[in-house]
Amino acid sequence: MIRARGIHKSYRLAGARAGELPVLRGVDFDVGAGEFTAVVGRSGSGKSTLLALLGGLDTDYSGELKVAGKELRALSDAELSAYRNATIGFVFQAFHLLDHLSCEDNVALPALFSVQGKESKDVRLGRARELMEMVGISDKCGTRPSTLSGGQKQRLAIARALYHKPQLLICDEPTGNLDSASASAIIALFRKLRDESGVTLTIVTHDPTIAAAADRVIEIRDGVVELGGVNTSAASAAPSGDEEVRP
Amino acid sequence: MSSLGAIVRGNLRNNAIHFALASVGVIVGIAAFAFFLALGAGVRQVVLGKIFPLDQLEVIAKSMTLDVGPVSLGLASDVLDESAAQQLRGVAGVRGVFPKMKLTAPAIGLGGKEIIGNDIRTELIVDGIDPALVEGEVAGAELFRDVPEPSKTPTACADDSACGKDMYCGKPYQGGPGKVCRDYVPVLASPHMLEIYNGSLRRAYNLPRLNPDFLVGVSLEMRVGASMVQAAEKDQLLYDRLKLVGFSDKAVPLGVTMPLSQVARYNVHFGTPEAATRYHSIIVKIEGKDQVAAVAKKIEELGFEVTDGGAEQAGFLISVFVLVFSLLSTIIVGIAAVNIMHVFFMLVYERQREIGIMRAVGARRSDIQRIILGEAASVGLVAGAIGVGLAYGASRVFDYVSARHLPDFPYKPETYFAFSFDLVALALGFAAGFCVLGAWLPARRAARMDPAAVLTGR
Structure with a gap:
């Protein structure tokens, strides 16, 4: 599902510290379809940067990064947008819900940018309610995100990420803002998703419970994969990242 | 979207x-x-x-005058004929050509009692236009048509009821004793005249404000050849009764406008037979307002003059x-x-x-x-x-x-x-x-x- 080889990423700094700040220094790893992978590491180790690259939010990198058979750097803005819309789903630590929209409208937001053709409002909201039921917040239909608890907001964000049945769910500290009970519920939800739909889960986390629940842990330290990467000398035997699996 | x-x-x-x-x-x-x-x-x-209606131009003969004291002497003919009308018809952008003729004899009008309470006697300025010029443009245009030649053996009458529709019982065309059945001469008046009356004149003479709708149908006696200033050289008067059939921007601003054939009849009577085809100006209708300047230029190149109505400046x-x-x-x-x-x-x-x-x-x-x-x-x-x-x-x-x-x-x-x-x-x-x-x-x-x-x- 994911094939990363020699990924380098630097940020340009302005002002007195002008220059290049290397964040990823040759990252190599593979993730198979349907795999539940936890990416761990200290703050500033490059985890979130790696997540942004996997999600096609940032394509300014060097090396080879293939997700679902697509070399992300080679895609145009329209192709990247279609990739974010249909192939992947994002879940953020800060939920990133739109408070002026209803919960259903938040879940159905990806449909407004769909490349798979226009859906009627009824179809959009029907699918949104179905997903809200699936993540256990069907009683919150018609309300605004601001009325939800942290755990409910994250369930809503997960529902939104699942709208187009993505092949890859990318989560950035999904339990970082939750109490332990809510965090456990979210972890259980991830397990359920992986088991029932076969979605590939890549979760950046500091949470040892998530790491423990994952099939595999990739540890990043100072911009390189310290644990769970691939031996590049045996790269030919590793997954190509071309698998087309849908949940 | x-x-x-x-x-x-x-x-x-x-x-x-x-x-x-x-x-x-x-x-x-x-x-x-x-x-x-x-x-x-x-x-x-x-x-x-x-x-200033801008979709038409009034063309006159090129003037050549010599100022002698207070008088400007004309050095060239100031009339146009059928050949001039033909030339103007050939100009690109011209939709229609309509000769206009002025009455070349003095005339006075009498009437108005039914509207303002007193008869008014006034010198009358008369223009003649082709009825086609106002066709479809003003209410009552269908009544503005050529008047038949006055009968040489008119029917004697005592009052209007003895005459046919659109006729009246009045003096014979060339005067004389008794009354005969006559055709009204349809006339148009300019709304400018009514505006000036309602806006200014009525105040000076303490007269009522006039409603144009009720003025249509009003009649006025006209004596051609008569004047309060100087009578016609030909010592004979022609009598007619004018009937207002409508208001039109195409009518002379001060005076009355009647079918061209009627004015030609008066002019021939007081002048020569050639007077029937001597026009004093020609109205040229333009296909579009944006073509006015170009058409005016072409007309001037043909040796005619276009009267300046102030429209362009306005x-x-x-x-x-x-x-x-x-x-x-x-x-x-x-x-x-x-x-x-x-x-x-x-x-x-x-x-x-x-x-x-x-x-x-x-x-x-x-x-x-x-x-x-x-x-x-x-x-x-x-x-x-x-x-x-x-x-x-x-x-x-x-x-x-x-x-x-x-x-x-x-x-x-x-x-x-x-x-x-x-x-x-x-x-x-x-x-x-x-x-x-x-x-x-x-x-x-x-x-x-x-x-x-x-x-x-x-």
Whole structure:
């Protein structure tokens, strides 16, 4: 599902510290379809940067990064947008819900940018309610995100990420803002998703419970994969990242 | 776009106060823009439609005069004939050619008792025009037709009831004892004359204001050859009764206008047989108002003169007036657009996270740009509609004040404004266009925002 080889990423700094700040220094790893992978590491180790690259939010990198058979750097803005819309789903630590929209409208937001053709409002909201039921917040239909608890907001964000049945769910500290009970519920939800739909889960986390629940842990330290990467000398035997699996 | 429309509508609702404040300048600018454009169009309609009809030219023979003291002596013929009319018909852009003839004998008119209580005796200026010139243009035009030659053996009568429809019992054409059945001579009057009477003359003589609708059908006795100043050289009078059949801009401004054949009959009687085809001017109808200048130039190249009715100057002055005030309004809207830009920059900054989320769920850069520009266009359309509404309201107040508090004057219109569909569309387009222009840079910035930086808090 994911094939990363020699990924380098630097940020340009302005002002007195002008220059290049290397964040990823040759990252190599593979993730198979349907795999539940936890990416761990200290703050500033490059985890979130790696997540942004996997999600096609940032394509300014060097090396080879293939997700679902697509070399992300080679895609145009329209192709990247279609990739974010249909192939992947994002879940953020800060939920990133739109408070002026209803919960259903938040879940159905990806449909407004769909490349798979226009859906009627009824179809959009029907699918949104179905997903809200699936993540256990069907009683919150018609309300605004601001009325939800942290755990409910994250369930809503997960529902939104699942709208187009993505092949890859990318989560950035999904339990970082939750109490332990809510965090456990979210972890259980991830397990359920992986088991029932076969979605590939890549979760950046500091949470040892998530790491423990994952099939595999990739540890990043100072911009390189310290644990769970691939031996590049045996790269030919590793997954190509071309698998087309849908949940 | 319809699904993006849902986002635009949501954002408009969510930021209603920001947008309302940002659009105040646009509302004021568009109100001023629509007000002055409508005023210009309204005044142009009155001036060029009623005072100086601009789709026609009056052509006369080229004048050559020699001023001797107070008198200008004509050195060339001041009449036109059928060959001149033929030449004018051949000019490109000419839709029709209509000869006009002046009565070359003095005439007086008597009548008016039925309207103002006393008979008035007045020198009468008479023009003759081809009835086709007013065909379909004025009410009563069908009654404005050639009059049959007066009968040599007319039917004697005692009163009007003894005569047929559209006839009266009056003096024989060439005078004499008794009364005979006669045809009325249909005449048209100029609305200018009525405007001058209602606006000025009636005050001086303490006479009632006249309603044009009730004047139609009024008759007046005419004596051709008679005058209070100097009678005709031919010592004989011709008697006719004129009947007003309507008002027309094509009628002589002061006097009456009758069918050309009737004037020709008088002129032949008091002059020579050639007088029947000696025209004093020719009305040339133009295919379009924008062709007037070109046609006038060609006519002058043929050796004729085009009378200057002041239409071009009036049109030019109105255009300058409209241009100056439209420019001022444009400056107001332009300044408002800068304000719109400022507000959108602020909103884009405030909505970074929202834009990042939309990018993360699949919005393209062009989608983000279209959402922001869609919001700007919507703000512009709403502000434009409010501005046009304000302009319309102000115009009604202006018309009300004019009707109630301004004294009557010639051509005082019921409304000074003309709000056409085109004007409203232009004002709305202008408002939306300026708002889109103002939001262009903020939309570009929003579209180029780095979603990774916004969403991962980098």
